[in-house]
Amino acid sequence: MSETMTHAAVLILLGPPGAGKGTQARMLEERFGLVQLSTGDLLRAAVAAGTAAGMAAKSVMESGGLVSDEIVLAILRDRMAEPDTAKGVILDGFPRTPGQAEALDALLADQGLKISAAISMEVDDAAMVERVSGRHTCEGCGEGYHDSFKQPAQAGRCDKCGGTAFKRRADDNAETVGARLTAYHASTAPLIAYYAARDVLRSVDGMGAIDAIAAELGGIVAEVTA
Ligand code: AMP
Secondary structure, three states: OOOOOOOOOEEEEOOOOOOOHHHHHHHHHHHHHHEEEEEHHHHHHHHHHHHHHHHHHHHHHHHHOOOHHHHHHHHHHHHHOOHHHHHHHEOOOOOOOOHHHHHHHHHHOOOOOOOOEEEEEEOOOHHHHHHHHHHEEOOOOOHHHHHEOEEEOOOEEEOOOOOOOEEEEOOHHHHHHHHHHHHHHHOOOHHHHHHHHHEEEEEOOOOOOOHHHHHHHHHHHHHHOO
């Protein structure tokens, strides 16, 4: 059963590709009954569905650049309008630019909401290439795995749903990760100061064990949503 909250939480996970935002967002989702909102997942779904936004985003994503604020904001607004987000959201991979951060502030203000915390996951860039290069997810339930760091208990079978099909992202390769890290430092890292100035910044050491990071993050979420 999930823990109770007195108001809709809006949590932001900040960190470069490979920091563990998606893994941790899924764990927080289960523990607190929040909804993970990953603009990367939404964009990949748009690419797979062949929508106009997806077609415009595809080549940018493959090169490791950032999709335009206009496209990302339209996708985010649509998702935030769905009723399940009323419980609270964990934003994973959004905002990624100062323009997106300002648009989010305006969107939340319209709904009488505010950011509960923006949590920066502190990691070493040098470790991110290996982390990203080996990762894959279960096609059935989306559970994440890694060739070196998190293999299923039984080889080739998902621990969660028993599925046997796994997929890897087209942009999870050593060449593209470099461009994604560059985009992170140029456009997204400045948001750390943006949220510090608004007194909502928290940070966790993202280099430890998955469960230790989850415990630390859970403590922050419990505190800011109490
Ligand atoms: P992610 O799954 O968060 O690693 O995102 C994968 C790719 O989708 C990124 O490298 C970008 O090309 C694009 N993307 C995801 N979220 C955003 C965003 N908030 N702003 C711009 N581009 C994004």
